[in-house]
Structure formats: structure tokens, C-alpha cells
Amino acid sequence: MKTLSIDIETYSGYDLSKCGVYKYAESPDFEILLFGYSVDDGDVQVIDLAAGEHLPPEILNALTDDDVQKWAFNANFERVCLSRYISDMDISLDPFADNHHSAEILGKAKYLNPISWRCAMIWSAYMGLPLSLEGAGAVLGLEKQKLTEGKDLIRYFCSPCKPTATNGQRMRNRPEHAPDKWEAFKAYNRRDVETELSIQERLAKFPVPDTVWAEYTHDQEINDRGVALDMALVRNAIKADTRSRTELTRLMKELTDLDNPNSLQQMKQWLADNGMETDSLGKKVVTELLKDAPEPLGKVLSLRQQLAKSSIKKYQTMKNAVCADGRARGMFQFYGANRTGRWAGRLIQMQNLPQNHLIDLEDARWLVHDGDFAALELLHDNIPDVLPQLIRTAFIPKDGYKLIVADFSAIEARVIAWLAGERWRNDVFATHGKIYEASASQMFHVPIEEVTKGSPLRQKGKIAELALGYGGSVGALKAMGALEMGLSEEELRPLVSAWRSANPNIVKFWWDVDRAAMKAVRDRTMTETHGIRFGYQSGMLFITLPSGRRLSYVKPRIGTNQFGSDCVTYEGVGGTKKWERIESYGPKFVENIVQAISRDILSYAMQTLRHCSIVMHIHDEVVIETGPEMSAEILCQQMSRTPPWAEGLLLIADGFDCSFYKKD
Incomplete structure (x- = not known):
């Protein structure tokens, strides 16, 4: 056996969309219902585990054999869920046998080794395709596409159901409750594997480079490792927010006599009745109104502004996502931005954390951590402003360790100057x-x-x-x-x-790139400028970066822009979040190129730091959990090394130690 393509259907009492797969698979009632698979691209089989069927021994062995390549669409889900399944089986294999098994079937590791896993979703993203099986299949025009009735079947079998008189007050739907639906569910599971195989077949002439798969393996290791959360701080931040909202609402009711001062309609009417007409109460509008608002209108608008800022969604997400060992996992989506290959945030969304500017950040943090709400309210008159600034500080090292935060200085400005020769x-x-x-x-x-x-x-x-x-x-x-x-x-x-x-050389760079992209698409040829190659192949525009990685643009052609000039257009997920034809031009391609190279530099640095425990990475920043012996200075020296493919690029990284995550 060389390859094993997999798709599973699962049940859990936890909501996957709210907690992520790592917590989802920890649910006491977690269960794998169906296991669809194909060996070496052969016929698809479906094992009905819910009906008492068992995985064949050779399939079970393949799951833990690092010489067998496992494929799935969003393979992280299959790998994490199967890690739980195998650990529950309590199987022990001979650790000295010559079978290359992953950590003696999880004896030393919590999750299956990602080194032998490949993800068809990542392959789709590398090719500029949608990050969904349904979307990728549709764009590729596959004969066997994902069955559309799947969502209803997943809702029926994979999540708890509401107990009613009709269903006998049951909390869960099982195969025997709807045999016809169950047969349809098995067909759906089989089709998912067939669709995944079709995607792999269609993309076979555009293989993902081994270097990118090595990055994916490292990404999975970081997601598996997770980062510790200060749950006392998280829980008390939620309590502090509740207290603050209650008090702010009470004050607004006192000043306005409104039943619901949070109601946009009621508030606009109250302001109008008091001589202040406004069509909107958005952040910028309220800021303008506050400049010359008479009392008590100014006070009410100020309170409303505080209430609007009073958001604890990230704290709530931390509470939902934290695993049994106190760590949050699965926060980074490899190739989440498929135009550049940058990572995207998941769950807690690390890429858009509020900044911290509090002078007494540590003191405020401890007041919330200890639940000293009286002192917090005495020392800080704007709790809704304080709590978001403490979100970063909820990420902590494990006992006896510290965090080192290190980031590149002006990475995009350095890359564009290097490319343009400014x-x-x-x-x-x-x-x-x-x-x-x-x-x-x-x-x-x-x-x-x-x-x-x-x-x-x-x-x-x-x-x-x-x-x-x-x-x-x-x-x-x-x-x-x-x-x-x-x-x-x-x-x-x-x-x-x-x-x-x-910056004449940067301006020249924009239009050199514009001409190169247009020539590649119009003449269906290969061209190069500033060390970047542009090529048309099989209905794709490829931009080859100095690292050797390629950016992919689907079905490019020459169109006409809003100014009546020729431009390159291609298909992708646009501003509407839907698959559509997108206009581009030189400076936009340059933005993609610079951000993609910046991503490659971060990835190169992360690979050189693989011996360290990277727990987070955000844009151009790396966070490492380490013992007291490691120095931030040495870490930054390592990060500042220029990749061999970027000769002449000047890099510098700065960093610091901390006992909780923050912006320095």
C-alpha cells in the first residue's frame, strides 16, 4: 500500500464550529460513524462503524505507518479524529518491529504524526481554488461532485437533536431511526472520497513542492502543540464584562428612560426627540457627534460607545476551544490566504487581536485574573477599553517556562525595496x-x-x-x-x-510586473522581471517566487478595466466571498508577490527554529515557549538570517521575553 485516501463522518456533543476539531474530538461521546477509503486510488469502500463493522487490520496499520501516505480533504480533521479513535482502542504494537509506526500508536504522542499526511484542500489552495470540497469540485467541473444533501444528513446524524414527543425525547439520531437517510449518508461518504480522488487526478500535473508539504507538516505540529491559556483570566474577564455591561445599561436607562437603550431605533428616536438628528450611530459618526454634543446627550453617546466596544467574543471563544490540558489548538490555517499562501486565523483569530497600550498592563491583568472587580472599577473608569487590551495576555507559557516574542522589522518594506532595487x-x-x-x-x-x-x-x-x-x-x-x-x-x-x-524604482517595478503578467497571459508564454517569473500553462497563470514556490491564478485572460485599458483578469474568491472574475494590475500583483515572499521568509525562519517549541505565529511574528536558558537575542539572530534564495535582502528581527503574550 502506497496511499490511503480517507473521509470520515463523526458524532460529537461539542459544536465543531465553535470549539474546533481538537476540542470536538475530546467530547466524551465522540464517535466515528463512517470510514470511507480508497487504497492506491482503487474502488472506494465504506466501513459502517456505527453498525459495528471494524476497520480491516491493514487499514488500521496504515493509519500509523509513516511509509503510507494518507490523503484527505482538510486532513487535519481526519488526523485528529482518528488519533482519538486509535487511542480509545488501546492497541499496543511492537515498538521494535520494522514498521515505522507513529510514536508507537500514540504511546508518546497525543496525535498521529502529520509527516505522512497530505491534504487535498491545501493542494486546492496552492492552485488558487476554493477551500471547500464542494467549491473546488465545482470550479474543476468534476464529473463526481460532492452531494448537496450532505449538510442535512450531517445535521441529522452528527450533532445532538432536540428531544420532542415525536422522536421519543431522544437526544440523538442513530441509523435505526432513519434507515433510508443512513443509506444516503453512506453514499454521501463514498462520494466525498470519490470527489477527493478526482481532485487529485485533475491536479496531478501540478504537484505541490515537497518544500511546501514540509511546511504543512510543521504547521500541523504547531497546531497540535497549541498554546496554554490562563483560564482564570478568561473566566473573570467574561464576568467583568457582564458586570460592566449591566452597569452601563443601568446608567443609560437612568439617563434616557428607554426600555432598551441598546436598541438602535430607540436610541436614534431619543436623540431626535432631544434635538440631535442622525442616520447612523456607527463608531465614526458617534465620535463626530461627541465633539459638540450637549449634556446629557454627550454622556449617553459616550456610554453607548463603551457598550459597543464591550465585546468578549474572543474570551468566549477561548473558553469554548480550550482542551482538557488547558491549551488552545488548531488556530492556524495553512495556506488560508490562497492568493499569497499566508496563514489565516481560525477560532480565536490570532491575526486580528486588539493591541495593548495600557501603561499598567500587568497590574490590570492581575486584577482581572484574581477577580478583584472592585479595584478594577476603582482604578479604571472604562472597563470595556481595558478588557480587549488584556486578550493577548491570556496566552501564557506552561509552568517553569517563558515566552519569547520575536518579529521581523518592516518586512514588506524591506522586500519591496530589495525586489525593486530602490x-x-x-x-x-x-x-x-x-x-x-x-x-x-x-x-x-x-x-x-x-x-x-x-x-x-x-x-x-x-x-x-x-x-x-x-x-x-x-x-x-x-x-x-x-x-x-x-x-x-x-x-x-x-x-x-x-x-x-x-521611489521611482518601486513605481517602475509595478509597471514592469504589469507588462510581464500581461505578456504571459496574452502570448501564453514565459517571461521574467526583477527575478520573478510569469508563465501561462494549462489555463493557469503561475508567478514563480525567488523561493521556487508558485502563486496560481485560475483561468487568466486579458480584459478591460474601469478606465478602458487592458488588464489581466482571473477567477477566484473576491470581495463578495464568492467565486468570481477578479481584475488585477501591476501594483496588485506586486502586493501579492511581496506578501508571498514575506510569508516565505517567515516560513524559512520557522523551519530553522523547528527545534524550538513554536506555539504561535502572527503575520511576521513568532512566539516560542521555552525554558529560561534560551535567549531572545540568539533567537533574533537566527531569525535575521537571510534565506539562500534571497541574496542581498537585509533582514532584522527584534524580540523580548515575557510571562504572558503582549505587544512590547
Whole structure:
């Protein structure tokens, strides 16, 4: 046996969408119902475990044999669930037999070794296809596609049901309660394996590089390891939020006499009755209204703003997702952003955690941790502002360990300067590294010494750097908050011109990439610029990065943009979250390329740190759980090493030790 393709159907009392697969598989009533499989692309078999059938010995052995490659769509689900299934069987195999078994069938590991697992969903993502079996099958036009009735069958058999007089007050539907549905469920399970095999067959001429599979294995190890949560802090943060919301609502009722001051309609009517007409009570609108709102309207709007910020969703997710050993797992989706291959967040969504700016962060943290709500309310008059800033601090090391947080400095700015050959920027990164100050100096032709921290020039340099690197103009500056930062509408257009004049090589890079992509698609050929290759093959546009990894764009063609000019269009998941035709152009491709290379640099650093216990990684940052002997300085030196495929790129990482996760 070389390969084993698998799809399973499971039951658990836990809600998978709320807790993730690691917690889901810990449920006391967890059970694998159906096991569909194909050996070496042969006929699909379905084992009805719910009816008392057993896995054949050769299949059971294959699950723990690292010489047999296991395939599934979203393989993390199958691997974690089968880890629980096998550990429940309490089988012991001969650890000295020559069979390459994974950690003696989980004797030393909690989860099956991911090294021999492959994921058809990752393959689909690598090819720019949707991250769902149904979506990938539809785009590829497969003959055997996922059966649409599956969702209803999963709802019926895989989750607890509501007890009613009709169903005899039962809490769960079993095969004998609906034999016809059960037969349909087995057909659905069989079809899923067939669809997965069809996807693999269709993509066979575009194999995923071994280097990417090695990254996937490492990603699975990090997800399996998880990170410890301070559950006392989590539980008390939820309690503090409840207390705060109750008090804020009481004060608003007292001031307004409204039955429900949280009601948008009631609040708008109350404001109108008191001389303040408004169509919206969004964050920006309320901020504007507060500037000259008379009392008590100002007080009410301020309270409403606090209530709007009072969100404990992430704390609640932590509570839902934490495993029995106090660790949260499965927070990172490999290749979640299939345009660049970057990771996406799952469950707690690490990629969008609120920042922490509290001066007394540690003191506030301990007040919440200890449940000292009276002191918390005495020292902090805005609890809804405090609690989000403590979310990061809920991630902690295990006892006797510390966290080291290390991140790359200005990674995207360094990558684009390196690719474009913008010499003055590379000189900045080779010396003092103050890119905002240097950018302002270059744009406004003043000595860098005159661009001091907090000065208007530095502010302009910063906003320009953040907004304009990928072809952005006035709209990008506004979206980045230029007007809120104090810039006037009249300053924006000259700011765009100044930045582009100061960075001619980056501007040239945008349009060189635009021409290369257009030529590759129009002439169905291979072309290259700035060390990046563009090629058309079998209805795909491939962009080959310096690392050798390829970005994939489905069914590219030359279209016409809103300005009447030619542009490259392709199919993908767009802003509507649906599969659609997407317009692109040079600066947008450059954004994909730069972010993808930045991702490859992070991945390279993570691979070189594989001997360390990486517990989290967010954008360009790595968090390691380690003993007191490891030094942040040495870790950053290791991270700062340039990959062999990026000669001349200047990298630097900064880091610090901490007893809980935070932004330094």
C-alpha cells in the first residue's frame, strides 16, 4: 500500500464550529460513524462503524505507518479524529518491529504524526481554488461532485437533536431511526472520497513542492502543540464584562428612560426627540457627534460607545476551544490566504487581536485574573477599553517556562525595496532602519535630523509608507486613516506624488510586473522581471517566487478595466466571498508577490527554529515557549538570517521575553 485516501463522518456533543476539531474530538461521546477509503486510488469502500463493522487490520496499520501516505480533504480533521479513535482502542504494537509506526500508536504522542499526511484542500489552495470540497469540485467541473444533501444528513446524524414527543425525547439520531437517510449518508461518504480522488487526478500535473508539504507538516505540529491559556483570566474577564455591561445599561436607562437603550431605533428616536438628528450611530459618526454634543446627550453617546466596544467574543471563544490540558489548538490555517499562501486565523483569530497600550498592563491583568472587580472599577473608569487590551495576555507559557516574542522589522518594506532595487531604501535598512523618517526626508527634501518622532513630517512619512507601496492613491491614504491623523484633504494628492517621485524604482517595478503578467497571459508564454517569473500553462497563470514556490491564478485572460485599458483578469474568491472574475494590475500583483515572499521568509525562519517549541505565529511574528536558558537575542539572530534564495535582502528581527503574550 502506497496511499490511503480517507473521509470520515463523526458524532460529537461539542459544536465543531465553535470549539474546533481538537476540542470536538475530546467530547466524551465522540464517535466515528463512517470510514470511507480508497487504497492506491482503487474502488472506494465504506466501513459502517456505527453498525459495528471494524476497520480491516491493514487499514488500521496504515493509519500509523509513516511509509503510507494518507490523503484527505482538510486532513487535519481526519488526523485528529482518528488519533482519538486509535487511542480509545488501546492497541499496543511492537515498538521494535520494522514498521515505522507513529510514536508507537500514540504511546508518546497525543496525535498521529502529520509527516505522512497530505491534504487535498491545501493542494486546492496552492492552485488558487476554493477551500471547500464542494467549491473546488465545482470550479474543476468534476464529473463526481460532492452531494448537496450532505449538510442535512450531517445535521441529522452528527450533532445532538432536540428531544420532542415525536422522536421519543431522544437526544440523538442513530441509523435505526432513519434507515433510508443512513443509506444516503453512506453514499454521501463514498462520494466525498470519490470527489477527493478526482481532485487529485485533475491536479496531478501540478504537484505541490515537497518544500511546501514540509511546511504543512510543521504547521500541523504547531497546531497540535497549541498554546496554554490562563483560564482564570478568561473566566473573570467574561464576568467583568457582564458586570460592566449591566452597569452601563443601568446608567443609560437612568439617563434616557428607554426600555432598551441598546436598541438602535430607540436610541436614534431619543436623540431626535432631544434635538440631535442622525442616520447612523456607527463608531465614526458617534465620535463626530461627541465633539459638540450637549449634556446629557454627550454622556449617553459616550456610554453607548463603551457598550459597543464591550465585546468578549474572543474570551468566549477561548473558553469554548480550550482542551482538557488547558491549551488552545488548531488556530492556524495553512495556506488560508490562497492568493499569497499566508496563514489565516481560525477560532480565536490570532491575526486580528486588539493591541495593548495600557501603561499598567500587568497590574490590570492581575486584577482581572484574581477577580478583584472592585479595584478594577476603582482604578479604571472604562472597563470595556481595558478588557480587549488584556486578550493577548491570556496566552501564557506552561509552568517553569517563558515566552519569547520575536518579529521581523518592516518586512514588506524591506522586500519591496530589495525586489525593486530602490537603493536609498536599502541603505536605510543597512544602517539606522528609520524608514518613516527617511521616507519623509526623501519626499520633502529635508535633512533626516529634522524629521523627529511626533513631528508632522514623520506622520506624513509613516502614512505614505503604510498606504502607498502597492499603487495606492488618495483613497488608500483615507482608508489608512490619514484624515483622522490630522492631514487635510488638500495634502493627500501632493503626498501621493511626493512618495512616487521619491521611489521611482518601486513605481517602475509595478509597471514592469504589469507588462510581464500581461505578456504571459496574452502570448501564453514565459517571461521574467526583477527575478520573478510569469508563465501561462494549462489555463493557469503561475508567478514563480525567488523561493521556487508558485502563486496560481485560475483561468487568466486579458480584459478591460474601469478606465478602458487592458488588464489581466482571473477567477477566484473576491470581495463578495464568492467565486468570481477578479481584475488585477501591476501594483496588485506586486502586493501579492511581496506578501508571498514575506510569508516565505517567515516560513524559512520557522523551519530553522523547528527545534524550538513554536506555539504561535502572527503575520511576521513568532512566539516560542521555552525554558529560561534560551535567549531572545540568539533567537533574533537566527531569525535575521537571510534565506539562500534571497541574496542581498537585509533582514532584522527584534524580540523580548515575557510571562504572558503582549505587544512590547
